[in-house]
Amino acid sequence: MNCEVNWLHQCCLNRNTAASPRQLVLKFGCSRNQRRCNCTTALPDPSLADLSPCFAVVAFHLGPWCPLTRMRLLSPPTLQPLWGWRSRSERSPGSPHLPPLGSASPMELSPAVGGRGEAGLYSTSRHWAELCGAGGPAWRAALALPCLPSSSCFETFETFQVPSFASEIFVSFQFRCFELETWLKRNTQQNFAQPYQISGCTSLIPEAKAVLDLVDTCPKHPKKGDFPVIVIEGLDATGKTTVTQSLKESLNAILLRSPPACISQWRKTFDDKPNHIRRAFYALGNYLVALEIAKASIESPVIVDRYWHSTAAYAIATEISGKVQNLPPEHHEVYQWPEDLLKPDLVLLLTVSPEERIRRLKGRGLEKTKEETELEANSLFREKVEEAYKRMENPECQEVDANPSREEVLKTILQLIKNHCSS
């Protein structure tokens, strides 16, 4: 199937942003299998086993080699102190960088409570691995579990006791700590060298089939025509729509956007899915818009509103928790353009000051998406997206100061296009 390339890139992003390749497998295998295999028997509400976008944080009391004895879900206002772990004896024998219970900063918590649950689960699983590695008599730990965002699931969990569920989840966590990859391969026949494929979730997300049917019709490596292809990138409200429209008129160009119109009807559906599925959808959108670019660039210049750099920059910023410094180093594989995706001639990154961006967001007055709300609230996330954009390579993003007036920004961009594409 043609779309496998997409999942390879999807996987590549995850693999490279993870601390080690083994942890990629851990995250990919576990977050899916965990929900479906380990949690279905345990969770009273079967829909909790579905691919749901948010995670709840649960507290565990357990011995190092015995099943869980008790599990309690805390309601959202009390989630904050749970991030981290401590020994029952209140000693802290593990890694010093793990925050003790009660000292988590809101930033570290945001992956777990802010809807970016995949990241929450992943970083917690790393904490867990270190915790088990540290050994010791008895431990209390915090862990993110998939959950529905409705309040009813919190109530359902409040009194939930774990005996039947305990050994299973405990076993899986021990494997996580030690040889999870090997164990999963042996016991589930899963080949983790294979990328995650959206076809695996068509029964859960019927729209996935329609998307895949479209991809099946794609030629594999579409070639660009002779006219220049210019991509406009940037955070929301930096002026992409405004400037792409003006460029279209000034250059008599064809204006395209990623994801393309042919899949935009499913965008809302995938926006509500967990990050890795949502991202897969956008990755796919880039390959579909590449076909449109190939055709259009035979006839006239092409302007593209967002393309691969958007998918990669947002994905990297979502996967990496904490500071901007935690991003993979410059020239890392995650910042490279996918080999099999049609390359544009020029990528321009619009940047505006945070104050100007907020002014524009307010002026625009549209309903905000979940991600836009996150971007507005979380300046660190915004910084990470922008920094990831700036680290992209081959083609790199050329930064454009988009703070000035519409006319001035357009003039600057036209000049850049002239300089870059006139040869």
Ligand SMILES: Nc1ncnc2c1ncn2[C@@H]1O[C@H](COP(=O)(O)OP(=O)(O)OP(=O)(O)O)[C@@H](O)[C@H]1O
């Ligand atoms: N140079 C500019 N100066 C002042 N206002 C601007 C400028 N460019 C765009 N705007 C205004 O800012 C708002 C956001 O612009 P626009 O919709 O073009 O951004 P965008 O990057 O396409 O956003 P999104 O990614 O969320 O679709 C709009 O109200 C637009 O009219």
Ligand SMILES: Nc1ccn([C@@H]2O[C@H](COP(=O)(O)O)[C@@H](O)[C@H]2O)c(=O)n1
């Ligand atoms: N090629 C793309 C395009 C978009 N995204 C994701 O969608 C978000 C918002 O896009 P807007 O068109 O509404 O500005 C964006 O923040 C990305 O998360 C993407 O991943 N790849």
